[in-house]
Amino acid sequence: xxxxxxxxxxxxxxxxxxxxxxxxxxxxxxxxxxxxxxxxxxxxxxxxxxxxxxxxxxxxxxxxxxxxxxxxxxxxxxxxxxxxxxxxxxxxxxxxxxxxxxxxxxxxxxxxxxxxxxxxxxxxxxxxxxxxxxxxxxxxxxxxxxxxxxxxxxxxxxxxxxxxxx
Amino acid sequence: xxxxxxxxxxxxxxxxxxxxxxxxxxxxxxxxxxxxxxxxxxxxxxxxxxxxxxxxxxxxxxxxxxxxxxxxxxxxxxxxxxxxxxxxxxxxxxxxxxxxxxxxxxxxxxxxxxxxxx
Numbered sequence: 001x002x003x004x005x006x007x008x009x010x011x012x013x014x015x016x017x018x019x020x021x022x023x024x025x026x027x028x029x030x031x032x033x034x035x036x037x038x039x040x041x042x043x044x045x046x047x048x049x050x051x052x053x054x055x056x057x058x059x060x061x062x063x064x065x066x067x068x069x070x071x072x073x074x075x076x077x078x079x080x081x082x083x084x085x086x087x088x089x090x091x092x093x094x095x096x097x098x099x100x101x102x103x104x105x106x107x108x109x110x111x112x113x114x115x116x117x118x119x120x121x122x123x124x125x126x127x128x129x130x131x132x133x134x135x136x137x138x139x140x141x142x143x144x145x146x147x148x149x150x151x152x153x154x155x156x157x158x159x160x161x162x163x164x165x166x
Numbered sequence: 167x168x169x170x171x172x173x174x175x176x177x178x179x180x181x182x183x184x185x186x187x188x189x190x191x192x193x194x195x196x197x198x199x200x201x202x203x204x205x206x207x208x209x210x211x212x213x214x215x216x217x218x219x220x221x222x223x224x225x226x227x228x229x230x231x232x233x234x235x236x237x238x239x240x241x242x243x244x245x246x247x248x249x250x251x252x253x254x255x256x257x258x259x260x261x262x263x264x265x266x267x268x269x270x271x272x273x274x275x276x277x278x279x280x281x282x283x284x
Contacts (some may be wrong), residue, residue, distance in 0.1 A: 005181065013234060016237075019230070019233055019234060019237060019282055020234065020237075022230035022231065022234070028223055031233075040228075068240075072216075074235075075209070075212065075213060076213065079186065079209060079210060079213045082193075082205065082206070082210065083185075083189040083207060083210065083226070086189050086192055086193040086196060086197070086206060087189060087192070091197075095199075095201060095264050095266065096264070096266075097191060097203050114251065115244070115247040115251075116247075117249065118208065118247040118250050118251050119208075119209070119212065119243060119246075119247045120209075121205065121209035121210075122205065122209075124201060124204055124205055124208075124250060124251075124254055124256075125251050126201075126251075126254045126255055126258045127255060127258055136258070138201045138254065138264060140202060140205050
């Protein structure tokens, strides 16, 4: 257990504490420091194996925040499409289960991609085969499956973790 | 003047959120099976709740309470995608087949078992 690592997670927890309490007087800040340090220490002891597997750096965090912005735009655009389908009296949907093979390796990128796919309207991750990197995705219509095969989301996730665009 | 701009933005985002909530709820009623209903339930509600929370954040003028709303919007995003995955995964494991559009068979009396409700 490294002291530096505990301090780093304590800092994140403290920022979160300040956001949630919204007070800047001495007693609440001091309580925040104590709680953040204690929780960071306890988490490091209890969840050591899981925490070691997490890849994280400041560069990844900044790129992740930029990625979130892009993702929100994607969600907005695709949501209008789903709304159109739901409001259309003929209900023009052709649901299908699609197999999607991704080239990402590692638990974190795969989880992020699965969540991004689920958040994008029209596609829903049902199951993942981690070793082969195969996703079973439920699509609301053909166009969504074709959008998915454009690999735009996968390239974005790859950029978050590797820092290079393909 | 600034008040007018802020109020307009708040109303636009809140109405947007209400619209997507309405569509999500309507989808929950209209769509045929668990997977397609999850599409409506997890997606439209994410955008609906997200833009209502964003409207509240603007209303608070991004003070400390407004920033809390942004954090909440992020948590809603994470939560809805993980619960959507959990429910669909469970449904898949139990063996619920995805609904398919009714395909009329070439032989009379041998139509597909899936019947469209609407």
